[in-house]
Amino acid sequence: MEINATKYPRVIVLILSYNGKSLLDESISTYLANDYPNFEVAVIDNGSTDGTKEYVEKNYPGVTLLRTDVNLKYSGGFNFGLSYAFEKQRADYVLITNNDVKAGSKVLSSLVATAEKDNNIGFVTGKVYFYENPETIQSVGYYEDPVKWIGGHRGDRVKDTGQFEEELELPYSDDIFMLVRKQVYDAVGGYNTIFAFQGEQLDWQVRAKQEGFRVFYSPRAMIWHKDSITIGKSSPFKVFYDVRNTLLLRLLHKDQAYFRVYVRWHFKNMVFRPLLRSLTHLRFKYAFKIIHGYLSFLSWGFRNKKLTLKHFI
Template identity: 25%
Template sequence: MEIQKGIISIITINFFNLEITLDMLRSIASLNRDDLEVIVVELGSEKCDKSPYIEVMNDVIVIHNKDNIGFSAGNNLGIDHAKGEFLYLVNNDTELSNSSIDPLVIALKDQKIGIVSPKIKYYDQKNIIQYAGYTLVNPYTGRNATIGNLEEDHHQYDDIYETGYIHGAAMMTTREHLEKVGKMPLEFFLYYEELDWTSSFHKHKLKSLFVGEAEILHKESMSVGKDSPLKEYFIARNRIIFMRKSSNVVSFFIFFVFCFLFSLPKRLFNLIIEPNKYTLIKPLLTGYYDALHYIINPKKLQPNKGLMFR
């Protein structure tokens, strides 16, 4: 496939959220740019009607896969069809402006920069920040922090600086870098894949940047839900998988002990005492169980097993 220099390929996934996806397309169409290629990967539907997408954006590329193959595999499918020099993977529950794009492209002109994310703000509270970077995950507790989360935006995060990880809702890289690093990892299916992917860039001596001059609005958790069994399972399982992949033997052992003696009992206690949270106990325990099986034999991992809790 011939890569088109200067073109930005915007890739998003629609999983039974058509109206949300169309809102995102409308935000892109309103930019009136001729350097964008827009790709929608529709997952999980038996049949795909492309007409609603085309009514909003007549040159949109729609790729259909009747199976729900997950966040990473869906984005990778879009990457396989993309012709742009720049690859911008964005959630379908985001809305874009020109400031969502141009500062990221400029940052990636530096060959030392591998992948970037913009400032992410909440759509329903447009002056409240969701993401202004991540700290690195603590190798012993598996925890990290989101910089700027829930702060009012007074331009205190308008700078450009290195971040521990980019944010999966909006991340841009280049085709050239992907040839070195590879596409998104497939073990996770949902959650933690962007942390693992960022780590792959770091292993290739490529930096991850937060670009505060760029902004995007995010309607958080439209696809999964803020407190869903699906999310509970994948967060529990994938945190352990991520730590196993990214830690040395000693730090992972300490994390493992911390996880099972502190994190799991604490979470179970909270789910027991909080009203209407008992339905999250089974996915939590199943996530831990499946993570243990991954540690024993990674090749037998079923990335999509958590869909049983949908």
């Protein structure tokens, strides 16, 4: 299906960056080179101290700069940009994207073409390749798992031989790059900032799906991702949010029977075993963040007793 030539929906590309000045050239330039005729690129400078503001203003005068006074973290930073795009500029779509990517020239046209097929398509993603191995797939969406609910990435570390060329509906997707329809924002708002980082897009998609929106995959939209270069693939920071937010996501959105099963799986596989490995290899920072993440979840649950108790009583 071709996009209606008489009206190209307005897209605003939001690139979030915190002290990521060195990464911006490739992401900005490759998005600017897209073949779609009606879009704007906006960089959200999320409280950076590395001269990002001055660099963007000097080198990319045609790019919108949105600057926060402090680091609002991942969810808060993007919410700042979503407010600009949807509330001030009245964009039809926003493309959420990381700063550590190289975009293909047909990303926007492909994502919009898929989204325009059905007004209930709220999110669209595409192929994410590893930057260092440009023919190897990192993700083409998530699959569902009977125990974990959200399984791993479809296509993870598989060479692309044309096996993911079908446009299809997904249960959920990552937000390394993710097109979002304005009506999703109107219905459920943006990211829930209690997640801050990790699981934030899953919570958003769950809430949107409850309102009838769908998640889709568009195979001709392609980016190459440097894979957690901003925070580190297995940094203590990421470990904390992995432990905390996987529990929090399921507490908020799954029923008692499921949660009781999952919490046992989680403690065994995401707390006890990793903690033992970390202590065995003297990785005390990781061990501390595992414990910290688990205690942070318990603390949140204690402060929100009414919600928490229904899963255990």
